Amino acid sequence: MAKKNTLPYIILGLLSKSELSGYAIRTAFENEIGEFWQAKHSQIYPELKKMLAADLVTFRTEIVGEKLEKKLYSLTKKGTAVLTDWIQSPTDDLPVSHDEFALKLYFVSSQADPIIASMMTKQLSNHQQNLAHLKARQQLLFSTATAIKTNYGHYLILRRAINRETDYVDWLKNELAEQQKFNRQG
Structure with missing residues (x-):
């Protein structure tokens, strides 16, 4: 049985709270939800790219300092609907501990x-x-x-x-x- 990719839903959930940069999303995995879910830098950015292509998220560019551009991601209406559907869907599988x-x-x-x-x-x-x-x-x-x-x-x-x-x-x-x-x- 194929394992469901939960990462996009987590990213949508984080973005439902506030607009975030990719770095801030990675930091949330380290500080806020790292106790129960892990994701690496190398997973987050490709997932954001897929989510952009699927019109689940959008971004605006902000200039930091004199030159550095930072992308700030936010949910689209479609992304909000997908997140709501996921939250409301039943969770039947019991988690497997990797201890x-x-x-x-x-x-x-x-x-x-x-x-x-x-x-x-x-x-x-x-x-x-x-x-x-x-x-x-x-x-x-x-x-x-x-x-x-x-x-x-x-x-x-x-x-x-x-x-x-x-x-x-x-x-x-x-x-x-x-x-x-x-x-x-x-």
Whole structure:
């Protein structure tokens, strides 16, 4: 079964919030939606070109400094309609997690393998850092009820990411405790 290309819909969604340059779209992937979707620079610009050809977006050129031209993209009426249809369409497929750490654990055969504690400790540190980052983003972006109301979907996704990371940290702590108990008994 062919995988649906979601990138154009994400770009349309970002442009529904404000007019953006290609660089600003790439930055949004890094800062705003990178917790749940990734796209590379090499994917964004060709997609914008296709979307221009399909009349989903348009752009205006702005001069920055003395010479530099910057394209600012915005939605067309057709782009708005396509985005609305996509948002309203059902999402039947459950997402597949690409968790490389879990994949590596899958191939560890024995609880006595000495690498497990080291792997889990490093992973715990990574997830604790990510959890702290997410909580800081929540405080920065959603410290008021008005901020939550004006971008509620983003707020929900950020809360989901915080819950996911909290659960992952708790799981790692519990498993590390079990591993330590096993090693003491072993």
